[in-house]
Structures are given as structure tokens and as C-alpha cells.
Amino acid sequence: xxxxxxxxxxxxxxxxxxxxxxxxxxxxxxxxxxxxxxxxxxxxxxxxxxxxxxxxxxxxxxxxxxxxxxxxxxxxxxxxxxxxxxxxxxxxxxxxxxxxxxxxxxxxxxxxxxxxxxxxxxxxxxxxxxxxxxxxxxxxxxxxxxxxxxxxxxxxxxxxxxxxxxxxxxxxxxxxxxxxxxxxxxxxxxxxxxxxxxxxxxxxxxxxxxxxxxxxxxxxxxxxxxxxxxxxxxxxxxxxxxxxxxxxxxxxxxxxxxxxxxxxxxxxxxxxxxxxxxxxxxxxxxxxxxxxxxxxxxxxxxxxxxxxxxxxxxxxxxxxxxxxxxxxxxxxxxxxxxxxxxxxxxxxxxxxxxxxxxxxxxxxxxxxxxxxxxxxxxxxxxxxxxxxxxxxxxxxxxxxxxxxxxxxxxxxxxxxxxxxxxxxxxxxxxxxxxxxx
Amino acid sequence: xxxxxxxxxxxxxxxxxxxxxxxxxxxxxxxxxxxxxxxxxxxxxxxxxxxxxxxxxxxxxxxxxxxxxxxxxxxxxxxxxxxxxxxxxxxxxxxxxxxxxxxxxxxxxxxxxxxxxxxxxxxxxxxxxxxxxxxxxxxxxxxxxxxxxxxxxxxxxxxxxxxxxxxxxxxxxxxxxxxxxxxxxxxxxxxxxxxxxxxxxxxxxxxxxxxxxxxxxxxxxxxxxxxxxxxxxxxxxxxxxxxxxxxxxxxxxxxxxxxxxxxxxxxxxxxxxxxxxxxxxxxxxxxxxxxxxxxxxxxxxxxxxxxxxxxxxxxxxxxxxxxxxxxxxxxxxxxxxxxxxxxxxxxxxxxxxxxxxxxxxxxxxxxxxxxxxxxxxxxxxxxxxxxxxxxxxxxxxxxxxxxxxxxxxxxxxxxxxxxxxxxxxxxxxxxxxxxxxxxxxxxxxxxxxxxxxxxxxxxxxxxxxxxxxxxxxxxxxxxxxxxxxxxxxxxxxxxxxxxxxxxxxx
Numbered sequence: 001x002x003x004x005x006x007x008x009x010x011x012x013x014x015x016x017x018x019x020x021x022x023x024x025x026x027x028x029x030x031x032x033x034x035x036x037x038x039x040x041x042x043x044x045x046x047x048x049x050x051x052x053x054x055x056x057x058x059x060x061x062x063x064x065x066x067x068x069x070x071x072x073x074x075x076x077x078x079x080x081x082x083x084x085x086x087x088x089x090x091x092x093x094x095x096x097x098x099x100x101x102x103x104x105x106x107x108x109x110x111x112x113x114x115x116x117x118x119x120x121x122x123x124x125x126x127x128x129x130x131x132x133x134x135x136x137x138x139x140x141x142x143x144x145x146x147x148x149x150x151x152x153x154x155x156x157x158x159x160x161x162x163x164x165x166x167x168x169x170x171x172x173x174x175x176x177x178x179x180x181x182x183x184x185x186x187x188x189x190x191x192x193x194x195x196x197x198x199x200x201x202x203x204x205x206x207x208x209x210x211x212x213x214x215x216x217x218x219x220x221x222x223x224x225x226x227x228x229x230x231x232x233x234x235x236x237x238x239x240x241x242x243x244x245x246x247x248x249x250x251x252x253x254x255x256x257x258x259x260x261x262x263x264x265x266x267x268x269x270x271x272x273x274x275x276x277x278x279x280x281x282x283x284x285x286x287x288x289x290x291x292x293x294x295x296x297x298x299x300x301x302x303x304x305x306x307x308x309x310x311x312x313x314x315x316x317x318x319x320x321x322x323x324x325x326x327x328x329x330x331x332x333x334x335x336x337x338x339x340x341x342x343x344x345x346x347x348x349x350x351x352x353x354x355x356x357x358x359x360x361x362x363x364x365x366x367x368x369x370x371x372x373x374x375x376x377x378x379x380x381x382x383x384x385x386x387x388x389x390x391x392x393x394x395x396x397x398x399x400x401x402x403x404x405x406x407x408x409x410x411x412x413x414x415x416x417x418x419x420x421x422x423x424x425x426x427x428x429x430x431x432x433x434x435x436x437x
Numbered sequence: 438x439x440x441x442x443x444x445x446x447x448x449x450x451x452x453x454x455x456x457x458x459x460x461x462x463x464x465x466x467x468x469x470x471x472x473x474x475x476x477x478x479x480x481x482x483x484x485x486x487x488x489x490x491x492x493x494x495x496x497x498x499x500x501x502x503x504x505x506x507x508x509x510x511x512x513x514x515x516x517x518x519x520x521x522x523x524x525x526x527x528x529x530x531x532x533x534x535x536x537x538x539x540x541x542x543x544x545x546x547x548x549x550x551x552x553x554x555x556x557x558x559x560x561x562x563x564x565x566x567x568x569x570x571x572x573x574x575x576x577x578x579x580x581x582x583x584x585x586x587x588x589x590x591x592x593x594x595x596x597x598x599x600x601x602x603x604x605x606x607x608x609x610x611x612x613x614x615x616x617x618x619x620x621x622x623x624x625x626x627x628x629x630x631x632x633x634x635x636x637x638x639x640x641x642x643x644x645x646x647x648x649x650x651x652x653x654x655x656x657x658x659x660x661x662x663x664x665x666x667x668x669x670x671x672x673x674x675x676x677x678x679x680x681x682x683x684x685x686x687x688x689x690x691x692x693x694x695x696x697x698x699x700x701x702x703x704x705x706x707x708x709x710x711x712x713x714x715x716x717x718x719x720x721x722x723x724x725x726x727x728x729x730x731x732x733x734x735x736x737x738x739x740x741x742x743x744x745x746x747x748x749x750x751x752x753x754x755x756x757x758x759x760x761x762x763x764x765x766x767x768x769x770x771x772x773x774x775x776x777x778x779x780x781x782x783x784x785x786x787x788x789x790x791x792x793x794x795x796x797x798x799x800x801x802x803x804x805x806x807x808x809x810x811x812x813x814x815x816x817x818x819x820x821x822x823x824x825x826x827x828x829x830x831x832x833x834x835x836x837x838x839x840x841x842x843x844x845x846x847x848x849x850x851x852x853x854x855x856x857x858x859x860x861x862x863x864x865x866x867x868x869x870x871x872x873x874x875x876x877x878x879x880x881x882x883x884x885x886x887x888x889x890x891x892x893x894x895x896x897x898x899x900x901x902x903x904x905x906x907x908x909x910x911x912x913x914x915x916x917x918x919x920x921x922x923x924x925x926x927x928x929x930x931x932x933x934x935x936x937x938x939x940x941x942x943x
Contacts, residue, residue: 296547298540305526305537312524315488316538316589317509428527436488 035107039094042119046090050083050126055399057130065136069265079129086122090115124389127398138385138392139272143280144346146384148173148355150283151338152362153369153376154290155201159331160371161294162324163307165431167223168208170359171230172332175200176339178234181350182242184252190344193252194279194337201336202329204230209328213321216433227359235352242350254348255279279341286334290373303327307427310434320434335359364413371426379416386412438499438515438596438628439464440485445494447480454480456652457494462597467619467629469643471636473671474839474866477652478632479521482599485630486518487511498597509538517595519586521602527575532557534574535589560588564621579728580611587618598622599630604638608726609896609928616642634671636664672869680873682880685904688717691888692857697747699733699912707733709912710747715857715888720879722903722920723892726931730912731892732774735861738890739771740764751857765794768856772846772863774892776839780846783835787827788816790834791849819848824874840871847878858882861892876902896924896931 059079063072093115097107124133152169159166176197184193204226212219242250255277264274294300302323305313310320343350361383369376390405398405440462447455454477462468472478483489485496487505496503498514505511508518518524525534536553543549557570566584574582583603590598600619604612619629619642633639639646639660646658648670656670692715699708708730715721723731736742738749740761749756756764765771773779781790792801792812801812816830823844827837834842843863850858860879864872879902883889893899899906903920908930915930930936 292547298542298546298548301529301533301537301540301548305529308528309524309526312526313537315486315508315518315520315524317507317512318538319507 031101031104032106033101035112036094036097036101039090039097039107039115042115043087043090043094046083046087046119046122050087050122051080054080054083055126055129056080059125059128059130060132061124061135062132063135063268065134065140065271068267068271070267072267074132077125079125082125083122086118086125089118090122093118127393127400128396131396133396134392136268136271138388139268141388141391142381142385143272143276144384145387146381147280147283147341147345148338148358149362149365149380149384150287150377151341152335152359153365153380154286154373155331155333155335155338156363156366157294157369157371157373157376158290158303158334159205159328160366160430161307161427162303162327162331163310163427163429163432163434164209164212164324164328165219165223166205166208166328166331166335167220167363168204168226168230168332168359169335169362170355170357171223171227172201172204172335173339173342173355173359173362174230174234174353175204176336177342177354178237178339178350179336180340181252181343182249184344185249188253190253190255191278193344194340197336197340198333199336201332201334201339203332204336205329205332208332209325212433213324213328216435219431219433231353234350238350238352246349250349252344252348255344277341277345279337279345282337287373287377290334294373304427307429310429310432314434314436320436324434335362361409361413364417367426368413368416382416383409383413439497440516440597440628440630441497441500442481442485443495443497445481445484445491445496447477447484447489447491453652455484455491458649458652458654460647460654462628462630464628465623465626466644467623467631467642469631469633469639469646470649471633471639471646471658471667471671472649473634473868475868476649476671478649479601480652481649482518482601482630482632485511485599486516512538512593512595515594515596516599517590517593517597518599519583519590519601519603521605523579523582523586525574525582525585525589528573530571530573531568531577531585531588532570534585535570535592539593556592557588560591564618579606579726580608580614583607583615584618595627597628597630599632601632602634603631604633604635606727608931609924610932612638636667639667640664668869680876680880680901682902683884685719685883687719687904688886690714691717691752692890693748693750694738695748695750697734697737697745697749699730699737699742700744701733702743707912708737711909711912711914713907713914713917715890717888718883718886719904720883720889720891720902720920721917722899722906723890723909724896724899724903724906724927724931725894725909727894729909731894731909732861733912734909735771735774735859735890735892738764738859739769762797765853768854770850770853770855770858772843772850772860774861774865776842776846777835781834781842784833786831786833787820787825787837787845788812788830790845791816791819791852793849795853815852819852823848823878838868840867840874843867843871843875847875851878851882855882855887857890858887859890859892862894863891864893864895864898872898896927899927900924 057079059077061075061077063075064070093111097111100107152173155172156166156169179200180193180197183196184190208219208222208226211217211222257275257277258281260274264270266274294304302313302318306318306320306323314320339355342354347354362380365376365379365383368379386409390408393400393405394402442458442460445455445458446453458481470478470481480489484491487508487510496505503514505514526537529537532550532553535557536548541549541552554570557568561568566588568581568584568588574585577585603615607615616638619631623629631639631643640662643660646660646662646667647654648656648658648667650671650673655673658667658670694714695712697708697711698706701707711734713721723734725731733742737745738756740756740759745757747757751767751769754767756767759767777783782793795801801808813830820827820830825837825841825844825848827841834845837845863875863879867875879889879891891902905917905920906922906927907917908915908927910931910933915933916936918926918936926936
């Protein structure tokens with residue numbers, strides 16, 4: 001990384017009286033080669049994958065599902081030709097990015113998005129050469145896998161914004177999944193199961209809040225311990241109690257899919273977004289509510305102030321401890337609700353350790369999404385897509401070894417959080433207990 | 438509104454921070470609370486503001502006893518506070534900071550930012566502030582941030598306004614403006630409590646002065662009292678306000694800095710093309726308001742900054758780009774501006790802290806083993822020499838007072854063979870006795886023929902110590918002037934004005 005200094009405004013009018021003129025220091029322009037270098041690496045991978053060891057045959061993308069009213073035609077891609085075209089486009093973007101960096105300008109975000117999209121399309125065409133890729137199915141599965149991630153990430157955003165690092169998302173998801181399965185199974189009322197899941201997530205949060213806020217125990221340690229505790233507890237109860245009587249305790253009725261009229265018939269998007277269970281519709285609402293709540297209401301302003309500068313919040317009469325306690329609990333309720341999707345929305349029964357690290361991926365989505373509910377949702381969707389891609393490709397029989405594909409979601413997580421995010425600024429007081437002297 | 442504090446006592450464990458303090462502030466009066474750092478002024482005000490609960494005593498407003506269980510109660514009763522460390526959220530806008538805690542909401546519970554903006558504009562107009570309600574607080578200079586604090590207090594109809602060390606972060610010109618604002622507020626009927634340890638400001642603005650020492654009220658004074666009278670009340674004995682030093686006998690230039698620039702991680706040029714030299718046996722003071730690049734400049738000298746361009750030479754050998762280890766080996770002694778953060782390891786003992794920068798090789802380490810006997814002998818000797826008041830050399834430095842901590846730092850840095858001594862804010866937060874000691878040692882170091890750089894934001898300290906003064910403003914050296922330059926010129930330079938004298942002696 002090299003620096004160039006430039007005198008942008010040598011003659012700033014001086015204000016001798018020192019009144020409110022905003023002191024802006026001159027800026028040095030920093031040439032960052034991160035984007036072009038990353039582009040170049042992926043372009044080389046593209047050349048190797050799509051051309052050098054390219055595959056012949058036609059890859060067919062099927063956009064509609066069987067039950068759609070409007071049936072879109074399938075799109076055939078000749079694999080090698082498509083690969084060549086995409087590699088040329090990738091190389092062009094890379095070259096453009098290099099010229100931008102040389103002129104000390106940043107590569108715009110949309111260019112990164114276009115590059116990523118092209119690479120993914122190229123990869124899909126290459127991997128599915130000679131067979132049919134169900135695009136709609138890929139996206140439906142993506143959303144399904146993302147639902148618990150999104151709820152977990154929203155819980156994480158709230159909790160960290162109020163100043164408590166929430167490593168226990170995994171535990172909250174798992175507790176929600178377990179309790180919702182048991183309650184829904186006994187009562188045969190899935191909605192009651194959802195409610196119970198929220199309570200379960202909240203209880204996990206209570207422990208986190210009590211130890212970290214009241215007794216000032218390190219928040220990360222409490223979170224990790226809680227994850228281990230919930231994993232052990234649900235695992236024990238599953239093998240000792242649930243397995244003994246699965247019909248009574250572990251066969252909850254699955255939630256019905258509700259088709260939204262008209263909207264569910266939109267090509268491609270309709271089946272993905274609007275033929276879902278109540279949990280997913282609640283999720284849409286929650287994303288919007290958390291976003292508006294955080295940035296446009298009194299609740300959000302106070303919550304963020306407590307997470308940024310608790311003493312300042314205290315001096316204007318905000319109850320720091322109470323705000324933290326209740327919002328961490330709320331975060332737990334949201335994550336617990338998301339856990340219920342695993343049992344009531346997807347699988348239909350509780351399995352030991354069924355979250356399989358989703359809580360940690362959600363935590364990564366919080367950071368990748370820079371503590372913003374919308375961005376965190378998009379990050380969760382990206383991780384969900386990577387996971388589901390692995391499922392779909394192993395079904396249609398791609399040439400990539402399945403062991404490698406299993407790594408994909410985690411590689412995407414690491415690259416996204418370490419490479420793309422870099423230095424980000426989270427809530428200033430996250431992880432720091434507020435001690436009033 | 439009349440404020441009365443009656444027999445306020447606040448203890449922290451064995452320490453009595455406030456010992457039966459009585460204070461009456463009449464309506465529309467500027468009442469100065471004068472005392473050294475650690476005298477208990479801030480504790481008293483935190484009790485008044487509801488942040489601390491008093492162990493004994495009463496707070497009365499217009500002769501009615503109050504019970505504050507938190508700052509919310511105090512504010513509701515009409516007490517506002519402008520904190521020394523601003524209680525503003527850096528990533529919020531001015532309007533958001535002002536509305537926080539008493540937000541108005543419009544339809545559907547949405548924040549009514551328009552109302553908050555209007556309030557900021559209205560109060561700004563009343564006092565002639567120029568504050569943009571939509572600016573992010575972190576982008577504002579400290580002087581403006583302080584105005585935001587004042588607006589925040591006034592937006593809650595504060596009748597009693599407490600200013601806690603408000604001038605510590607301001608240029609002399611901003612201080613003058615603040616004094617005008619305080620007079621305006623007084624005209625508008627607001628009672629003001631003005632906490633400070635700076636004598637000149639007190640005499641300029643206060644109607645009455647109460648002096649606190651070691652948690653007790655030791656006297657009241659009129660604004661007509663002399664500096665020496667106030668100082669002796671504050672410290673408890675006659676105080677030498679100047680440093681006794683012989684004229685400098687400067688030798689050849691030892692440190693040469695040429696075209697030095699530092700870029701911070703956000704890409705801002707925090708030190709911009711700075712050039713100066715320091716001769717052997719002279720003290721160059723770097724003056725300026727906090728945050729004008731002094732910190733980064735000293736860190737660049739030490740090799741602590743990453744993106745540095747330009748040339749630094751000590752005795753003809755380049756220091757630029759060397760690791761901190763090699764800079765220290767080249768004979769640079771450094772007193773960092775935040776001793777608890779960068780100067781000491783609080784949980785380590787005095788003797789361990791004394792060898793922190795000599796953990797490689799002899800005399801304290803042989804074959805990877807600490808030479809505890811040698812270290813103990815060395816530590817005992819230094820503790821005596823630097824008059825460190827502690828139970829013993831095995832006392833953790835975290836338990837020492839600020840003055841004694843700074844003596845440990847000085848003892849460590851000055852006990853090596855130095856070719857250059859850099860002291861950043863060497864007396865910040867110290868009591869008068871320790872300040873005298875530190876100043877004496879700095880002058881002694883100079884007299885031993887070492888080039889010395891003292892960075893200070895306190896004009897008093899700069900004027901007392903400096904043989905030459907370099908003034909920094911927005912990362913640049915505005916000018917280098919002789920040590921006897923009048924304060925008002927220095928003040929103008931600290932606000933960024935170039936001065937003809939600067940070019941002559943640079």
C-alpha cells in the first residue's frame with residue numbers, strides 16, 4: 001500500500017476568532033490494491049476453471065417451478081463459450097479496477113457486485129454443464145437455509161448495538177428449535193411452539209444478560225459457555241427423553257405454507273418469497289421493524305446511545321443497565337424464534353446439534369453486515385446461498401469433490417469477513433461492561 | 438435558581454473525596470470552584486448531578502431539599518452539566534445528541550428530528566453559535582462540541598449550569614469566547630458553577646471563588662485576589678509559579694526533522710511537512726491545542742507511526758523507518774502522554790516497570806534469566822533518587838498516585854544514556870509538588886547537554902520550560918519563536934495565525 005499526499009486546499013480561509021469553522025484536515029490519498037488484486041486472483045481461477053479445464057456440453061437453467069402459472073422458458077448455456085465470455089468480462093472489470101486504483105480511486109461497490117455475480121454465473125454454468133440447474137429451487141433453498149441465519153443476525157445486531165457481544169446466538173437458536181419442537185409436539189399447536197421458542201431464546205439471553213451486565217463476567221466467555229451448555233442440555237434431553245417417546249415429544253406438526261395471492265405468481269421471485277410459512281413472513285416484518293426501530297425511533301436512538309457511549313446515555317437519564325438487559329432479552333427472543341424454523345418450518349423434528357454452527361455464521365453476518373439489519377440480512381442470504389449451492393451441486397452431480405463443496409460456506413464466510421470487511425467500526429462500547437462508580 | 442450544597446460528604450472506601458463541603462451559588466452568579474487535580478471538585482459535581490450518591494449532606498434548590506437518584510432527576514430539577522470529557526455520542530448528529538433522553542416523536546413513534554433541529558437552531562441563534570444540527574459530532578472541532586454540550590443542557594431548561602474544566606481542551610481564543618458565553622448565560626439568569634484549576638480564567642470571569650483542597654473547602658476568595666494568593670490557598674503553601682532555570686547554552690543541532698508527514702489510518706494528514714531542529718542543551722517546546730498533530734509527531738519520532746514520510750536524523754544518523762527498539766537503542770528517551778496507557782504496566786511492580794525497555798541483555802537479563810538482585814538494587818537507588826513515594830519497590834505502580842507514577846516513568850527514561858529526550862504532556866494531571874519536580878528534572882536533563890522536546894497543551898508549562906517554542910496547528914508548525922514570546926502571540930498562533938517573528942527565528 002503506498003500513499004500519495006496532495007494539497008487539496010492550500011488556502012483554507014483562516015478564522016482568527018476560531019468560531020465554528022469545521023476543521024478538516026487534508027486527506028492523503030491511499031491507493032488500495034485490495035479489490036484489483038482480488039479480482040485478478042478470481043479471474044485467474046476463472047481462466048483455469050472455465051477455459052483450461054473447461055467442460056463441454058449445454059448447461060440448462062430452469063427458472064420456473066412446476067406449479068407456476070406463468071412458465072418461463074429454460075435458458076441453455078453452452079458451457080465453454082459462456083465461460084470464455086465471462087472470463088473476458090471478468091478480465092475487463094479487473095483491468096478497469098487496476099486503472100482506478102492507480103488513480104487512487106476506490107472500486108465502486110456495484111462493480112464488486114457485478115464481478116461476483118458474473119463469477120457465480122460462470123461457476124454455475126461450468127459446474128452444471130450437461131445437466132439442468134433448477135435456479136428457482138436453488139433460491140428457494142437459499143432462503144430456507146437463511147431464515148435462522150437472518151433471525152440470528154437480527155438478534156446479534158440488536159444485542160451488539162446495545163453493547164453486549166452476543167456469541168450465544170447458536171445457543172439461542174438451538175434452544176428455540178428444541179423447545180418449539182417439544183411444545184408444538186405435545187400441544188399439537190405450532191403457533192404455541194413459536195411462542196415457546198421465543199421464551200426459550202429469551203431465557204438463554206437472560207443468563208447472558210445477568211452474568212455480563214449484572215456480574216460483569218466477560219461477555220464472550222459467557223456466550224461460549226452458554227453455547228456449550230445448550231448444546232449439551234438439548235443433546236442429553238434428546239437422547240434420553242425425546243428418543244424414548246418420539247411420537248409424543250418430537251413430532252411437531254409442520255407449519256403450512258401460505259401462498260400470498262398474486263404475489264406468489266411473480267416469475268422466479270414469487271415461489272421464492274411468497275410461498276412460505278408464517279415464520280418467513282414474520283421475518284420480513286422483523287427485518288423492517290428492526291431497521292426502522294433502530295434508526296428512526298426513540299427506542300433505537302437510546303439503544304444505540306447505550307452501545308456507543310453508555311456514560312453519555314446515563315448522564316441524560318437513560319437507564320443503561322435496564323436498556324441493555326431488556327434489549328439483550330429481546331435479541332434472544334428473536335434468535336429463538338428463528339430457531340423454531342429449523343423444526344417447525346423445515347425439518348419437522350428436533351435433531352441433536354441441528355443448528356450446526358448457524359449461530360456462528362449469523363455472528364459473522366452481523367460483522368459482515370456492519371451491525372446494520374439490512375446489510376446483515378443480505379450477508380446471511382449470501383452465506384445461505386453458499387450452503388445451498390453445495391447441496392444443489394451435489395444433487396445434480398458436479399465435478400467438484402463434495403468435501404470441497406462442504407467447505408464453501410465457511411470459505412465464503414472467512415473471505416467475506418476477513419477480506420472484504422477489513423477495518424470496520426462496530427458499536428464503541430460493545431463488549432465493555434458499564435460500571436457506575 | 439439558588440443552589441446550596443450542605444455538608445456534602447462522599448467516601449470511596451477509605452478515601453474521603455468530599456469532606457463536609459458547603460457551597461452556596463446565588464441566582465445569576467458565576468461561582469468558581471478552584472482546586473488542584475484530585476482535590477474533589479469533579480466528585481462534588483457528580484454528586485450534584487446525581488451520578489454519585491452522597492454519603493452525607495443535602496442538596497437544596499431554592500431552599501428546597503432535593504433527592505437525586507440519577508442524572509435524570511437532576512436534569513428535571515434544572516441542573517445541567519457541561520462535562521470535561523464530553524458526554525456526546527460521536528457517531529450521532531448534533532440534533533440526535535441534543536434530543537437524546539427527551540426525544541419528541543411524531544406520527545407512529547418516529548423520531549421528530551425536525552423539532553430537534555429547530556431547537557438546536559433556536560438556541561444557537563440565541564447565543565450566536567454556528568452549529569449545524571445535522572453534522573456528525575465526531576467531525577466537529579472540540580470547541581464546537583463543547584457548544585453542543587451547552588445546547589444540550591439548555592434544551593432541558595437548565596437553571597444551574599456546571600462547567601467541569603471547560604477550558605482544558607480549548608485554545609486561548611476559544612476560552613475567551615467561552616467566557617463571553619458564560620457572561621451571556623449569566624445575563625439570562627442562569628447560575629453557573631465553573632470548575633477549574635486555572636487561576637487566570639477564574640479571576641477574569643468569577644463573581645465568587647471557593648477553593649477546595651483534599652476534599653475540603655479551604656477558603657473563599659474575591660476575584661480581586663492575586664494569583665499567588667489563590668495558588669497558595671489551592672496548594673496549601675507558597676508556590677513558585679515559575680521554573681528556576683539558567684539561560685540555555687545550546688550546542689550544535691542534534692535532532693534534525695525535515696519534511697516529516699504522518700498519515701493516519703483514516704487517510705488524514707495529521708502531521709504535514711514539518712521541519713525543525715533541536716540543539717544539544719536546549720528545550721524545544723511544542724505548543725498547540727490537543728489534537729493538532731503533536732501526539733502523532735512524537736510517535737513518529739519514536740517509530741510508533743506507520744505511514745511516515747520525510748527525514749529524521751539524530752546526531753547525523755537517520756531514525757526514519759527504524760523499529761522502536763532501535764530508536765531507543767539510538768539513545769531516545771520518551772515520556773508518553775498517557776502514562777497509564779503507554780508508559781507503565783499498572784499491575785507490574787515499580788522495579789519491573791523500571792526495566793521494561795531494557796529486557797534484552799545486561800545488566801538486568803543474563804542468559805534469558807532476570808537478574809533480580811541487580812534490578813532490586815537499581816530500583817532502590819532510583820526510587821530514592823526520584824523521590825517515588827511508595828511502600829517499596831515491589832508495589833504495583835497502579836497503586837501509586839499520578840505524580841509518583843510519572844516519577845517512575847521519568848526514572849526509567851532518564852537512567853539511560855540519552856541522546857534525545859522527548860516528554861509528551863509530562864505534567865498532565867499531576868499535583869503542584871510533582872509538577873515542580875518534573876520540571877526541575879527536565880531542566881537538569883537539558884543542562885546535561887541533552888536536546889529536549891517537551892510537548893504541552895498548557896501554555897503556562899510551555900512558557901516556563903521552553904528555550905524555543907514551536908506551535909502546531911492542524912498538523913503544521915505555524916512558527917518557531919523564542920521562549921520569551923508573549924502569551925497573546927502564542928495564543929494567536931495556536932489558533933493558526935502566522936506570526937512574522939516565526940519566520941525570523943525558525
